[in-house]
Amino acid sequence: MTPSTPQLQRFFYSHYFFGGLRQATGVLLPALVLSGLFGWIASGFVAAVGAACVAILDQPGGPRRYGINGMFAALCLGSATTAVTGLAASHALAIWLVVPALCFAFSMLTVYGKHGGLLGFACLLIMTLTLRTPLTQADVLQHTLTSFLGGAFYLVYSAIAHRVLWHREEQQALSVALFATADYIATRARFYDVHLDLEESYRQLIRHQAAMTDAHQAARDMVLRELPRGTTSRADRLRQGLLNLFVDMVSLLDSTVATHTDYATLRQALPDSDALLFVRDAMRKLADNVSGLALNVARNRRTRVRNSVKAELRALEFELQQLREQGLPHSNPELYALLVQVLRRLRNMTRQVDRMADHSVNPMPSDSDLPKANRSLNRFLTRQKWQLALLTDNLHRQSAHFRYAIRVAIAALLSMVVGSALAHTPMVRSLDPGMAGHSYWIILTVLIIMKPGFALTRQRNGWRLIGTLIGCGLSLVLFYLGLSPELYLLILVASSVLGYSLIQVNYTLSAVFNTLFVLLIFHFLVPGSNTVVGERLVDTVIGSILALSCSYILPSWERNTLDDLARTLRAANQIFLRGGLAFVQAARMARQAGQPGGTEQQEAETQWKLCRKNVHIAFSNFAAAFYRMMDEPTRRQRHVPEFNRLMIQHHALASQIAAVIPQLALLDTEPDGIRQALAATGDLLADRPAAPPNVIETDGDHAALAYPLRQMIKASQQIQENMRALEPVRSDAPTGSSGPA
Template identity: 60%
Template sequence: MYSRLQALQRFFYSHYFFGGMRQSVGVLLPALVLAGIFHMYAIGFIASIGAACVAVIDQPGGPRRYGTNGMLAAILMGSLTALVTGLVVGHSLLVWVAVPAMVFIFSMLTVFGKQGGLLGFACLLIMTLTLRQPLTSHDVLQHTAYSFFGGVFYFVYSFIIHRLMWHREEQQALSVAMFATADYMAARAQFYDVNIDLETSYRRLIHAQALMTEKQQAARDTVLRELPHGSGKADRLRAKALNIFIDMVALLDTLVATHTDYATLRRTLPESDVLVFGRDALLKLSRNVSDVAFNIARGRHAKERHSVKAELRAIEYEIETYRKNGMTQDNPEVYALLVQILRRLRNATRLVDRMGGHLREDNSVELVDRRLEQSLNRFLTRSKWRLGMITSNLRLDSSHCRYAMRIALAIALAMVVARFIVVVIPEEGLGSDYSGHSYWIILTIIVIMKPGFALTRQRNGWRLFGTLIGCGVALVVFNLTSSNDVYLIVLIMASIMGYSLVQVNYMLAAIFNTLFVLLVFHFLAPGGSFVIGERLIDTVLGCIIALLCSYVLPWWEHSFMGSLANALKRANQEYLSTGLHYATLTRAQQLARAGASSNADGSTDPTLDAEQHEAELRWRLARKNMHIAFSNYASAFYRMMDEPVKRQKHVPQLNNLLIQNHILASQITAAIPVLASLDAVPPGIENSMVAVTRYLDDQEADPPASIETAGDLATLAYPLRQMVKAASLIRKDMQGLSHA
């Protein structure tokens, strides 16, 4: 879809690269200043270790207060970890008990989600790097103090950068989310291409939707963390970013509501130009969104866009032709569906044009939806940290406990292997030097091993190949030049790229991180190519141990799919119930306004207005939660499909649940606004909604044989039938999973 040049542009203007630069500079600055100016090489290295521990938490996106609290926790817990590790590393018995125990405790922090996992990894990182060499009691206190001040330095540095570059961070988080939205639109366009298999199209769409949900949540937490409150320059910038975000979410709703039975559409209209024009219109809109995203990242105004007027007029002409040929009588539901697709494309075009208009300097900074102004903070991610979350997971049926036990066992085994090598190999050979660097095996394991089997196995290969290539690149650099200035430049570039790529391409990140570490060791202890070979041997051993231990108390994804399926069904139930409540209050409000217009003062009940607004907010919150639940389920399902075949359980039911929940959510999005606009709900439509609700409550239902289709009601017939069918199939598959 995109050329390599466009992909590179997207990366270098993204918050990944900007965040990588921020982290790299913050980590290297203590070492560069202390070593380059004051020649305190050891102190500078230790301070950089402390800074690196805190930098792990400083990830792009998310509410700023969580990042601040996480970095403060990393400073305190990292310093305590360095102190304990330094005290036990010189005692052969204590280290065998303390290190696996700390690994288990820090790995259990994954119960607190992504932020907890990052904090645990930060502590594991500083523990591993403190294992490099034995320390005296005096050295331990100094090491802890230098590490602490390094972490404090990074915290202050990050705080200053965030205060100065807050708008840049918002722009980049927003642009990444919009790029993901553009990719989602391109994936949806494939459904209108009869030459592409529907199953393949669904797979691509769900992958794109899961990724888009993640990026939009990161943008939501970044853009909404501080809202505009005045008319100053900063408030105007915040208002523009907020307007673009609101329109981006509205665009997603418009796209989701266009879901249809594409198999029926292709079968009914296999040679129709409507499919071709619909595909081309979506592809053009996708390119427009991508262009807007690119201009947001660059801080520029979009000068030109790809017009979709020709496609919209052609679709309108085709629909009019179908009407004249009698489709309204012969197949009214398909005709209503085509009209609905045209309306959605028009709405999408309007939203995309408005997003581009927000970038103009002369554009108004008024919010596009003033009703949301006082409630946007309710859409932020909330995190709760309780000690009970850890204690309640200290059991074998907990995936977090199994992961902690697995990685603790791997670390203990790594220590045994390292000790065995030191004892077996003669002291004058590899052993004497190897003992000081065996921590690299432990570092490899904590980087590779993840709670899921598939991700651990995937990272294993990436890490191994990345280290191999990184060692080869280091050899080339060392053979091409002996200039320390060149080495320093390469070291800084490798550090920036390593931090930038860790969330984008893990293998490339492993290449740059390996090169960075080898250059660091060159400056600390110049020794030629022996360290390069040592790093490679360490990595191979770490990968082998990680792979072997990944089969110990594994947590297969199918074990968790049932609870994720239940969570997704409940999210759709909440989405439907809040939507129906919103539609009911909206109809009541319309009746009240109609009655007020005949009164002398023309006033309406403010209580009813407030209730309707609150109901709409609850529906929007339920929609956000539904998208997150769907993303969690889809991601887990595709992780399961990457596991061994014999560990893939109930694939047909789980795949069908994925599709039917997607259909149900899409049709809810399409139906609720129409229900809200009606003066009264006819019996057939009312009974259909009751049937959907009963099916989702795991009860028998009797959906009506026919649904009213007079006038605008025809636009509800197809969504309601799809909702009834999807809810029925969800109930059937959930019962099958329960019995299994």
């Protein structure tokens, strides 16, 4: 991580904190107004629950219409869930059927991805909290209407807030992406330090790349959702400035990714050279500059002061001159060309960082070569398709989503059984009568903890337990101090804000503040009673045990999905290479026609960039699943070395393709050796026999292509070998099998 910007400072200027503040305000306002002005404490709580259900769908990133549609769906489905649950609660048998059925139905919404999962959880949350107080049939309508009005208030409030603060939201999303880019560059710098372990550096790089991919997609969805129209209005100038920064950030990432090399060979060839250290120091400074720029973007400030990397670049030039005098261009032309290419890319990265800083000072530059808003950029936005067929096609035992829904339904049913047993146990009723009426908290804990993957459930389980324990301890301390009601209310509001803000940053801390928030609510509802703290802790422990135990029912082990993800990643790299070669061909034809940069060339370049985005997403999905598998029990893992090598070689391959294609686009034609190398790479990715060239031309401009082309062939060969090593297991083991490896 870049040390120049403290994590706490990043957090408070990020869209996580800003979004948490917005969500907490929208959820608490109905409760504060109804209870504070009218004294309707119970109605205020119900309205806040309805608002909280809608707030779950109010996530940063994505086109605004998707957010509004998601919140509207949460409002309608949540209100229907409230009515159904309220009516069923008055019938002893119906509630035992309705709760598991709703848990299954809403858990199946995970087939629609992140937003589908959030929608399902929002409905399950309002279902569980409706169970808190038994309702008569006469009360159900009033309860549902109050919950609906609370959710409707939040929907209107959120729409207005987004309308007014759109620029601030886009700035913060872009800032998070810039911070992630800075972290990625800093991690890249580790490879040039001969004293740091390469394997550990690769692990850190892959994790940072996955985080950066998510951050870039969120920023892309925010910045590109409404492009500048070329007018002179203030809003259009602000949009143009953010668009320029985003495009420059992507260009900077391209330059960074394209510097990938065989670092082990580089370290062996230049073990005592200061050239590697100068590259490392230059990249660290650039990472610091990007980190500072990210902070200033979040603070709406201009970036003027930057760390200069001129000293490192000049020192690297001197080292290259020394190597030239030692005859390296003749003894090892590929290595020398590689070092020259690294120097060029560092210069290019420096210019791009300076340009980004200039854009923050002058949001509407007059340079004619700056990227302009183009409708083709809309193709880079995330698309969410809600098709009924996607849901029905997953209603079978082999589907991971179906298995997850079954697990959640069984866990909810067991939670009700345990809650009912506690309610009818004489010892429990005599020691703490309140335990009998709080079984809904066990169900809520189960729903919060359980995730589609076993590793995520176990990880979330530990975080939840630790957070609840700390939160209960803090609440006991606060209750012992006997503070004023006003101060307790202030702590309650702060806990709500931090609970919403930290949920995507640090789940344990989020659990701490959410526990504190809930216990403070009960402190206001039942003043002077501290037994609720122990009840919450016991319920959470019971829910955690049930959630972890039920994770072994029809489990979906990551090993069953990695084969498909590996094939998807190979196909994505294959398409990335084909798209790049199509762009090269379009660039050559445009030059021959005397129209360089024409429409067809721009279209081919856009398609290639779309392929590059898809490669990053496929790689992140594969890497995330691999690391989740590593968190699962050892006997549930398989082919760890092969999957690890696939991850590393795909990363190297994508980096070399990104480095080769722009250079090929500048050539009018390529020699036979280079053409054969490209063909061999394509054949290997297609799992066909390949004939790598005996010699790759290294004269003139071709020297810079020889090394990355060799790395592409080497990476493709290893990808083919490792993919073939998976075939026997893939053919023997049925998809979705939950048996031992």
